[in-house]
Amino acid sequence: MEVKAIPVCIYCGKPFAEQELPQAFLRLPVIGEKLRYVPQCDCYEKQREKEEAERKAKEEKELLLKQIEELYSRSRLTPRFRRRTLQSFFPRNEKQKEALALLFEYVSLFNTAREKELNGFYLYGAPGRGKTHLAAGVANELLKQGVPCVYVKTGELLSAIREKFKSGDKEEVITPLKEVDLLILDDLGAEEKQEWFIADVFRIFDWRLEMLLPVIITSNLTVDEVAERYGERIASRIKRMCRIIEI
Numbered sequence: 083m084e085v086k087a088i089p090v091c092i093y094c095g096k097p098f099a100e101q102e103l104p105q106a107f108l109r110l111p112v113i114g115e116k117l118r119y120v121p122q123c124d125c126y127e128k129q130r131e132k133e134e135a136e137r138k139a140k141e142e143k144e145l146l147l148k149q150i151e152e153l154y155s156r157s158r159l160t161p162r163f164r165r166r167t168l169q170s171f172f173p174r175n176e177k178q179k180e181a182l183a184l185l186f187e188y189v190s191l192f193n194t195a196r197e198k199e200l201n202g203f204y205l206y207g208a209p210g211r212g213k214t215h216l217a218a219g220v221a222n223e224l225l226k227q228g229v230p231c232v233y234v235k236t237g238e239l240l241s242a243i244r245e246k247f248k249s250g251d252k253e254e255v256i257t258p259l260k261e262v263d264l265l266i267l268d269d270l271g272a273e274e275k276q277e278w279f280i281a282d283v284f285r286i287f288d289w290r291l292e293m294l295l296p297v298i299i300t301s302n303l304t305v306d307e308v309a310e311r312y313g314e315r316i317a318s319r320i321k322r323m324c325r326i327i328e329i
């Protein structure tokens with residue numbers, strides 16, 4: 083008489099139960115054997131669920147990475163700027179050390195603390211002090227968290243608005259800067275002086291102040307010098323939106 087080994091669960095070792103099957107099934111060699119024994123545990127089901135969950139998690143992660151990639155391309159951060167992170171900034175004096183600590187705290191609390199007054203920074207000081215590096219570092223950190231940021235050099239913004247103005251759709255440039263979660267405007271004051279541009283910058287700042295949307299600005303100018311160059315209205319918006327940090 084033929085002795086058949088009863089299959090066991092490969093996960094927990096519990097033997098399968100044998101089923102009564104019509105003779106017709108048993109004559110089919112592969113399918114018959116498969117139908118004849120059924121597991122008495124839910125290991126196989128659990129394994130399928132686990133694999134399904136892993137597949138979903140992988141898909142979600144890929145989607146997030148894709149979205150982050152899109153955020154990066156919209157943020158105008160060039161590959162060179164992407165390497166400027168808060169981790170790769172090495173402070174050379176106390177002011178830089180304090181600013182770095184504040185910005186680390188800022189990015190770690192961004193999602194809980196963003197909707198309040200003074201939720202931005204005005205980083206000013208002489209050229210070469212690392213203002214741009216710190217500002218780009220904040221953008222890089224928040225983009226990795228999936229927070230939409232736009233980082234733009236003020237001079238490039240002026241050119242982009244002028245370019246779009248010719249074709250009559252400069253709002254295409256301005257609207258995203260009004261609405262993005264965090265706007266980083268680098269090197270305010272380095273661009274050529276234009277009254278129409280000052281009016282556009284004011285509109286962006288005013289909207290963001292009303293909506294409690296943060297701005298980070300870097301500049302060689304003190305806020306008093308901003309008032310002289312851009313007018314008191316812009317300087318007062320900056321003072322209401324930003325903590326003013328000398329670097």
Ligand SMILES: [Zn+2]
Nearest residue numbers: 091094123125
């Ligand atoms: Zn099992």
